[in-house]
Amino acid sequence: MGKANLAGSNRQPWQARLLSLAPYISIGLLLLVLPAFLRTYPLSILTKILIYAIFAMSLDLILGYTGLLSLGHAAFFGVAGYTYGILMVRYGIESFWLVTPLGILAGGIAAAVIGYISLRVSGVYFLLVTLAFGQLLSVAAVKWTSVTGGTNGLVGITDPHLGIPGFTWTNLNFYYLVFLAFVICFFLLRRITNSSFGRALVGIRENEPRMQSLGYNTWAHKYVAFIIAGLFAGVAGVLFASFYQLMAPTHLGIMTSSSVMLMVIIGGAGTLFGPAIGASFIILLERFASDMVSSARWPLILGVVFVICVLFLRGGFGSYLSRFWRRVKRRYGSTES
Amino acid sequence: MDVLLAHFLIGLSFGFILFLLATGLTLTMGLMRIVNLAHGALYMVGGYVGLSVARLTEDLVGRDLAFVLGILAGGLCAGLLGLIMEAGFLRRLYKRDLDQVLLTIGFIYILTNVTQWIWGPVPEYGYVPSILSGSIPVGGITLPVSRLAIIGFGLAAAAGLWFFQEKTRVGAIIRAGMDNKEMTMGLGINLKLVFTGVFTLGAFVAGFCGLIGSPLLGVNLGVGWDALLLAMIVVIVGGTGSVQGALVGGIVIGLIDAFGKAYFPELAYFTMYLVLIIILLFRPSGLLGRRI
Amino acid sequence: MEVLRVEGLAKSFGGLQVLQELSFTVEAGAKLAIIGPNGAGKTTLFNVLSGQLPTTAGRIYFSGQEITRLPPHRRLHLGLARSFQINNLFLNLTLIDNMLLALQGAQHPHFQMFRSINAGTDLLAMAQNLLESMDLWEKRFDPVATLSYGEQRLLEIAFALASKPKLLLLDEPTAGLPTAEATAFANTIRNLVEDMTLVFCAHDMDLVFSLADRIMVLYFGQIITEGTCNEIQCDVRVQEIYLGSGRSSENVGSG
Numbered sequence: 001m002g003k004a005n006l007a008g009s010n011r012q013p014w015q016a017r018l019l020s021l022a023p024y025i026s027i028g029l030l031l032l033v034l035p036a037f038l039r040t041y042p043l044s045i046l047t048k049i050l051i052y053a054i055f056a057m058s059l060d061l062i063l064g065y066t067g068l069l070s071l072g073h074a075a076f077f078g079v080a081g082y083t084y085g086i087l088m089v090r091y092g093i094e095s096f097w098l099v100t101p102l103g104i105l106a107g108g109i110a111a112a113v114i115g116y117i118s119l120r121v122s123g124v125y126f127l128l129v130t131l132a133f134g135q136l137l138s139v140a141a142v143k144w145t146s147v148t149g150g151t152n153g154l155v156g157i158t159d160p161h162l163g164i165p166g167f168t169w170t171n172l173n174f175y176y177l178v179f180l181a182f183v184i185c186f187f188l189l190r191r192i193t194n195s196s197f198g199r200a201l202v203g204i205r206e207n208e209p210r211m212q213s214l215g216y217n218t219w220a221h222k223y224v225a226f227i228i229a230g231l232f233a234g235v236a237g238v239l240f241a242s243f244y245q246l247m248a249p250t251h252l253g254i255m256t257s258s259s260v261m262l263m264v265i266i267g268g269a270g271t272l273f274g275p276a277i278g279a280s281f282i283i284l285l286e287r288f289a290s291d292m293v294s295s296a297r298w299p300l301i302l303g304v305v306f307v308i309c310v311l312f313l314r315g316g317f318g319s320y321l322s323r324f325w326r327r328v329k330r331r332y333g334s335t336e337s
Numbered sequence: 338m339d340v341l342l343a344h345f346l347i348g349l350s351f352g353f354i355l356f357l358l359a360t361g362l363t364l365t366m367g368l369m370r371i372v373n374l375a376h377g378a379l380y381m382v383g384g385y386v387g388l389s390v391a392r393l394t395e396d397l398v399g400r401d402l403a404f405v406l407g408i409l410a411g412g413l414c415a416g417l418l419g420l421i422m423e424a425g426f427l428r429r430l431y432k433r434d435l436d437q438v439l440l441t442i443g444f445i446y447i448l449t450n451v452t453q454w455i456w457g458p459v460p461e462y463g464y465v466p467s468i469l470s471g472s473i474p475v476g477g478i479t480l481p482v483s484r485l486a487i488i489g490f491g492l493a494a495a496a497g498l499w500f501f502q503e504k505t506r507v508g509a510i511i512r513a514g515m516d517n518k519e520m521t522m523g524l525g526i527n528l529k530l531v532f533t534g535v536f537t538l539g540a541f542v543a544g545f546c547g548l549i550g551s552p553l554l555g556v557n558l559g560v561g562w563d564a565l566l567l568a569m570i571v572v573i574v575g576g577t578g579s580v581q582g583a584l585v586g587g588i589v590i591g592l593i594d595a596f597g598k599a600y601f602p603e604l605a606y607f608t609m610y611l612v613l614i615i616i617l618l619f620r621p622s623g624l625l626g627r628r629i
Numbered sequence: 630m631e632v633l634r635v636e637g638l639a640k641s642f643g644g645l646q647v648l649q650e651l652s653f654t655v656e657a658g659a660k661l662a663i664i665g666p667n668g669a670g671k672t673t674l675f676n677v678l679s680g681q682l683p684t685t686a687g688r689i690y691f692s693g694q695e696i697t698r699l700p701p702h703r704r705l706h707l708g709l710a711r712s713f714q715i716n717n718l719f720l721n722l723t724l725i726d727n728m729l730l731a732l733q734g735a736q737h738p739h740f741q742m743f744r745s746i747n748a749g750t751d752l753l754a755m756a757q758n759l760l761e762s763m764d765l766w767e768k769r770f771d772p773v774a775t776l777s778y779g780e781q782r783l784l785e786i787a788f789a790l791a792s793k794p795k796l797l798l799l800d801e802p803t804a805g806l807p808t809a810e811a812t813a814f815a816n817t818i819r820n821l822v823e824d825m826t827l828v829f830c831a832h833d834m835d836l837v838f839s840l841a842d843r844i845m846v847l848y849f850g851q852i853i854t855e856g857t858c859n860e861i862q863c864d865v866r867v868q869e870i871y872l873g874s875g876r877s878s879e880n881v882g883s884g
Contacts, residue, residue, distance in 0.1 A: 069435060117614055120621045124372045127438065128569045129617060135566050136610045143606070196733050203730045206719040213679060213717075214734035215705035215792060254562060258442050265439060297454070303446025310439045311429065 019329055028183065035175050045287060047175045049280045050182045051239045056263040056275035057189055058232030063261065064269030065193055066225050067205030069123075071257050072130030073233055075114060075137050078252030080107035080234030081241035085154040086147060096160035103241070104234040110137075111230020115223055131254055138253035153248030157241055178239055185232055189272055192228065201225055202270075262302065266309045268318015277317055343478040344599045345592065350484040352591020353491025354550045358564055359571035359583040360498060361539025367515045367578025369532050371437040375422065375444040376543055377565025379415040382448055383544025384556040385456050387411030391464050391548065404466035408548045415544020416537050418448070423536040428529070445561065453558055460557030464548055483552050490549070498580045511535060515578050570609055574616050576626025585625055630657050631693075632796050632826045633678075638687035640670075640677050640850075647673045649850040650687070655796070655828060662841035663830040666870060670850040671830040672714055675800045678828075679711040680704045692795065705735065708795030712788060714804050716781045718773050725769035727784060728756040728791070735792030759787055763817065779810045783817070790821060797822060799829035803836055815839055846870070 031050075035043055055077055062068040084103030087093045118129045141148045148154055159169045192198050203211045204218050211218050241247050250256060259282070267278020282302070289301045313320075362376045391400075391407030398406070422444060430436045469483045502508040510531055513521045522528050543564075547556070554560050567590070575586020590609050597608030604611075616623065633655040640648040647670045655661055663671055676682040678689060680701035688697045691707055699707075719727050732752050760766040763783045773781060782805070789797055802818060803811040815836045831837050837844060838858050845855040846867050853866055861867055 069438070117617055120617050124366065124370070124434070124438065125573060125621070127372065128573060129613075132566060132570060132573075132610065132613060135562070136607070139606055199726075199730065199733065202722070203719060206721055207717065209681070210717045210719070210788075211730070211734065212701045213681070213705065213711060214731050214788065215702050216734050217700075217702050258445075261439075261442070297450065299446045300450035300454070303443045303450065306443035306446065307426070307440060310436050310443065311426065 016329070023325065031179055031182075035172060035179075040171055043171050043175055045283065047171075047178050047243060049283050050175075050178045051236050051243065052260070052263065052279040052283060053276035054182055054185045054239070055233055055236035055260050056267065056279045057185065057272055058229045058236065059260050059264050060269060060272055060275045061189060061193070061201075061232070062222075062225050062229045063264055064271065064275070065198060065205065066201040066222060068222060068226070069127045070118075070130040070226075071127050071254060071261065072114065072118075072132070072134030073229070073260055074254075074256035075130075075134045075252055076107040076111050076230035076233040077237035077240070077256065077260075078137065078141070078247065078249075079110040080104055080237030081247045081251060082141065082148060082154060082237075083107075084238045084241045085157040085247045088157055088160065089154060090147065094158070094161045096162050099160055100238050103238040104231055107234020107237055108227055108231040111227045111233075115226035115230070119219060119222055119226065131257070134253050134257050138249045141249035141252055148247075148249070151249060153246050155246045157245040157247070160242065174243065178243070181235060181239060185235060186272070186276070189232065193272060197221070197224075262306050266306070266313070266317065268321070271318040271322060274318020274321070277321070281317070339475055340477060343475040343480060344595050346475065346480060346485065346488065347478075348592035348595030349588065350487040350491070350591070351553060351594060352588035353487055353495070354546065354553055354587075355567055355571045355591055356491060356584050356587030357494060357542060357546045358550070358568040359575070359587055360580060361542045362568045363572045363575070363577050363579070363583045364511065364535055365539050366572065368511055368535055371427065371434060372441070372569075373419075373422075373536070373539070374438060374441040374565060375448060376539070376568060377561040377563070378445045378448040378452075379419060379540050379543040380547050380550070380564040381556075381558070381561035382418065382452060383411030383415040383547025384551055384560065385411075385452055385461075385547070386414040386544070387548030388461055388464055388551065388556050389456075400467040404464065404548070407464065408545050411547045412541045412545030415547070416541035418544075419540020420533065420537045422540075423533050427536075428533070449558060449561055458558060460555060461551075462555060463552030464556075465552055481552065487549065487553075495580070495584050499584075502580045507531075507534075567609075570613050573623055574612055576623025579625060582623060582625040586623070589624070631655065632657050632659075632691070633828070634690040635678075636688045636690070638674075638677065638689065639685045640673055640682065641685045646685075647850050648677065651850075651852055652687075653845060653852060653855065655826060657795075657826055658824070660822075660827045660840055660842045661829075662837040662844045663828065663847055664832070664834075664837060664844060665830075665847035665853075668849070669847040671847055672800055673850075674847070675711060675798050675830070679709060679798060702734075705792055705794075708792075709798070710789040710792050710794035710796070711798035712785045712800060712802060714800040716778075716785050718781060718784055718788070720774040721772060723770050723772055724760070724765060724776065724784065725756060727773055728760060728769075728787065729753070731788045731791035732756055732759075755791075759790065762821070763787060779806055779814070782806060782814070786818065786821075794825065796826045796828065799827065801831055802829060803831065803833055811836065 031046075035046060038046065055073075059070070059073045062070055062073075080103040083106035084099050087099045087102060093099055114130070114133045118126055118133065121129060142151050144150075193201075200211070200216055200221055203214075203216070204221055208218050237251075240251070260279075263278035263282050264275040265278070266281060267276065268274025285301070285305070286298055289295070289298050293301065358376075358380060362373060365371065365373050365376075387407035387410055389407075390410040391403040393403075394406050395403035397403075422441070426440055426444075427437050430440065463483075465481075465483045469486045470481075472479045472481045473485070474480070500508075502512065510521065510526055513524075514526075514528055514531060518528065550564075554563060571583060571586040571590055573586075574590060575584070576582035590612060593608050593612055594605075598605040601608065631654045635654070636652050638648055638651040639646065651674070663674070665671055673682065677684055680696075680699060680703075684697055688695055690696065691704070691709055694707065696704055696707065696709070719730065722730075729752055732755050756769075757766060760769060765780060765783060765787075768776065768780070773784065776784070782802070786799065786802060789799065799818070803814050806814055811833060812835070819840055827840070829840065841858065843855065844858060844861040846853040846861065846864075848870055853870065854861065854864055856864070
């Protein structure tokens with residue numbers, strides 16, 4: 001888990017800072033430029049990866065940093081996506097500037113309600129309760145056919161209106177919307193995890209009772225983190241609904257929640273970029289497995305990969321990468337430890 | 338009055354299935370502090386295996402004996418899988434509680450997909466031995482005999498399990514291990530063996546129930562998650578770590594579900610979630626649980 | 630002016646009553662040692678005072694304000710800090726991260742989410758001050774799990790000092806330290822707590838006599854007696870409770 005040096009240091013020479021930022025800049029440039037040359041199918045994979053990367057990073061905030069094991073994170077993703085879709089399909093509201101914030105807000109409200117009840121317990125009980133709530137919402141989506149479309153899901157979500165004359169959505173410019181959202185979310189989450197609030201979350205993960213006796217209102221911290229995570233999951237949910245143009249009850253339930261948890265664990269909890277890598281890995285692997293082996297056997301492959309990762313890959317890819325990167329930085333000069 | 342009795346019996350029979358499902362889970366949680374999320378998947382495998390064995394043998398030995406063979410096969414298969422899970426994998430993650438839970442999630446994926454591979458995606462129906470077929474009218478509602486039999490079986494199982502927990506040496510060891518691991522080990526007891534034993538027993542009971550519960554829950558690929566969810570709600574409501582907790586939780590949920598379905602049909606599925614939320618808000622450790 | 634007042638404080642666990650109707654006060658600037666055989670209830674008393682455990686009966690007043698029902702984090706902000714008998718640190722984090730967490734916790738509570746950590750350089754300076762006074766500054770990037778027991782114990786005390794408390798509760802500060810280290814430790818503590826109100830418990834009578842100006846004797850959850858060091862040393866009842874009177878650093882079992 002993230003053992004990053006929380007103390008930080010602003011005494012680095014500019015070369016070292018540039019080196020620190022290099023991976024972000026280079027990947028950012030790649031993601032910015034490459035898609036213009038991709039065909040539709042690879043572009044859609046990349047779009048999906050970025051959407052799930054946002055989703056996974058939001059879970060990392062509570063799972064990796066705060067140590068809250070939630071198996072119901074898809075609830076906020078799904079609520080946001082459904083809200084977005086319902087506003088468009090059932091109420092005919094098509095302005096991007098209305099439905100998007102409302103959808104995201106719905107995710108946050110769901111997190112506020114569910115978090116309040118779930119945080120009454122901790123540990124494995126918290127795990128079970130969050131799982132139960134996710135399933136509850138999933139079943140509600142199935143039963144409330146008139147609003148949610150029932151088992152078949154909410155279909156026919158059209159493109160939102162940006163209100164810019166002459167603008168139409170294409171695969172490419174939708175991708176850039178998602179990319180922009182990803183960059184903003186990553187930046188914001190980075191700020192949060194590097195702040196004193198973020199540091200406190202790590203402390204809560206490591207030793208919550210001690211944090212209380214040191215003056216922290218740990219319940220309030222956990223609750224706020226939970227809501228923030230719900231909001232960011234909502235961002236992913238809204239983008240998902242917009243991209244696939246449909247929402248189904250399974251997007252609220254355990255299958256989606258455990259998928260995103262796998263992404264966080266395999267990528268490396270507590271690092272932020274780890275889960276983003278985990279998302280890419282899982283989605284690419286799924287494509288590969290479906291093409292080479294069979295899409296029906298994908299869950300089996302995923303389960304095996306998961307078991308192997310948990311048994312042998314402590315800290316996920318992310319921790320290996322960050323250790324490797326720290327060695328590179330030390331080699332090429334940095335006053336930071 | 339008779340109508341009430343009918344609903345009561347329906348709820349009770351469901352409650353006993355829940356009790357049996359939850360017992361393995363609650364003992365594992367109380368003793369080993371891990372949640373075996375694959376518990377539901379083991380129930381599902383037990384159902385499929387039991388169904389196949391019963392169908393295969395029913396021409397030879399008749400439906401009743403086939404049923405017995407089925408439940409035994411289901412239990413043994415699940416028990417074996419549980420043994421492999423614990424001894425082969427979970428044990429290596431000693432003290433890594435979160436990782437153990439995650440591992441069980443991986444097992445769910447594997448078990449569910451392999452089951453689908455072998456048996457296909459088509460859902461099956463319940464299997465009932467011939468002596469228990471037929472139904473009895475109670476209060477204007479036709480109750481299948483199998484449901485009443487579940488109540489009888491459940492009572493017997495509850496008595497047996499309670500006896501095991503309270504009156505046998507192994508049961509005492511388990512209770513001691515829940516209270517104070519170090520002390521129990523200090524008494525020279527091989528706790529690892531006890532862990533494996535409890536886990537395997539829980540798996541066996543889950544698989545065993547697969548066919549028994551089939552008239553109520555069916556045998557299909559989704560039943561693993563359904564069963565897990567139900568077992569979890571029972572454990573939280575009843576309190577972890579004891580047979581009594583699972584029993585009380587199971588019966589409470591079963592009855593509330595039955596009466597809920599009867600009198601508030603729109604809210605039917607949600608009544609048990611309502612109970613869960615109320616318990617969490619006002620008594621998080623469960624009705625019979627120790628304070629968390 | 631009294632910093633702490635305890636009235637009729639009782640604590641039981643089920644049928645077992647660990648603390649029985651304790652009442653005492655602590656004046657500002659006092660250095661009170663609580664002694665008593667194992668099982669007398671010293672750690673339970675500390676847990677109740679700092680809020681880790683709820684009281685069964687009685688009230689606690691801190692600088693005149695009742696704190697009986699306040700959660701631990703609120704008590705810290707009123708000025709009550711404690712250290713633990715068994716090291717209760719963030720083992721996987723570095724020393725400096727541990728110290729920063731402790732110092733940050735004492736800040737007036739509000740959620741700082743968007744200011745980066747570097748904006749709190751005054752925290753870093755405070756950490757440097759505190760760690761240098763304990764000779765721990767060089768090891769600040771080491772994970773706490775790799776420090777020696779004595780160093781961890783120092784950090785445990787540093788945690789309690791981080792908030793510049795009005796009342797410091799130290800639960801067996803030298804527990805587990807070999808005699809030589811314990812004496813040095815005691816000197817370090819004495820310098821650090823000169824101006825503070827201190828309540829501590831210990832089995833090491835050398836530590837008690839060197840640090841305390843008043844001693845309170847606890848036995849099976851009751852206060853047997855209280856007084857200055859001289860008075861306690863001469864008290865017959867105290868001698869009866871301990872196997873052999875006046876011996877220091879020996880394992881004192883229950884009478």
